[in-house]
Amino acid sequence: MNAVNKKFLFLDIDGVLNTWQYANHLLKNGLSEFDENGSIFDPETIKNLQYIIDSTQADIVLSSTWRFDGFQAMQKLWSERNLPGKLIGITPHLTIVNFEDVDTCESWKKNPIGSRGMEIDEWLRLNTNNRLEPYTYVIVDDEDNFLLHQAKHVVLTDPNLGITEDIANKIINKLIK
Numbered sequence: 001m002n003a004v005n006k007k008f009l010f011l012d013i014d015g016v017l018n019t020w021q022y023a024n025h026l027l028k029n030g031l032s033e034f035d036e037n038g039s040i041f042d043p044e045t046i047k048n049l050q051y052i053i054d055s056t057q058a059d060i061v062l063s064s065t066w067r068f069d070g071f072q073a074m075q076k077l078w079s080e081r082n083l084p085g086k087l088i089g090i091t092p093h094l095t096i097v098n099f100e101d102v103d104t105c106e107s108w109k110k111n112p113i114g115s116r117g118m119e120i121d122e123w124l125r126l127n128t129n130n131r132l133e134p135y136t137y138v139i140v141d142d143e144d145n146f147l148l149h150q151a152k153h154v155v156l157t158d159p160n161l162g163i164t165e166d167i168a169n170k171i172i173n174k175l176i177k
Contacts, residue, residue: 006128007058007175008137010091010120013066015142015159017041017049022162037077038066045162050084052168056175059088061123063116063139067091089127091119117146138174140167 011017022042023033033040052058062074067090078087094115120139128135139146142159155170157163163171 006133006135007056008124008135009052009056009058009060009085009171009175010063010123010137010139010141011060012141012143013041013062013064014039016064016140016157016162017045019045019162020160037080041081041083042162044164046083048163048165048168051165052163052171052175053085055172058085058138058175060085061088061120062090063120063141068093089123091116091123092126094119094122115145116141116143117150120150121147136175136177138171140171 018033018039019042022044023039026033026040053060066077067074071090074090075087077083078085117139120137124135124137125131137153139150139154140157140163141154142157142162144154144156146154153174155167155174157167
């Protein structure tokens with residue numbers, strides 16, 4: 001008996017589903033770029049997300065900062081906006097690290113480079129039987145904040161455009177290989 005290869009789409013929102021281009025379009029037409037749930041998503045990116053889901057049946061895990069509102073709030077958003085795909089989870093949040101310059105003793109707080117990648121790795125560890133179950137995943141983001149071993153799984157978007165048809169095809173090819 002062959003195990004089913006699960007497919008996961010780790011999805012950012014800002015610069016992926018809501019785009020600068022669409023926000024500017026709304027503003028130029030005297031419309032708000034926000035509703036009660038936050039930024040209004042670009043209909044073109046939603047159409048392309050639907051294409052990805054229809055082609056791959058991938059489950060969605062939010063890796064976006066929007067996840068800080070909690071999983072129930074994100075499920076409500078998915079339902080109220082009638083967004084495509086099954087939202088199955090959110091990545092854990094890596095705590096901000098305190099840094100101190102040893103020469104100046106100046107300190108600051110920052111997310112370490114690769115922190116989103118670490119959060120995705122932790123989600124996979126916790127949700128794939130410690131990575132023993134077969135799975136494929138793609139990370140869709142407009143920022144490159146991932147670990148080296150994740151490079152082949154990352155598809156970067158232009159924050160002006162988000163998920164274009166070309167980006168959607170790249171994601172599909174990675175998920176169904």
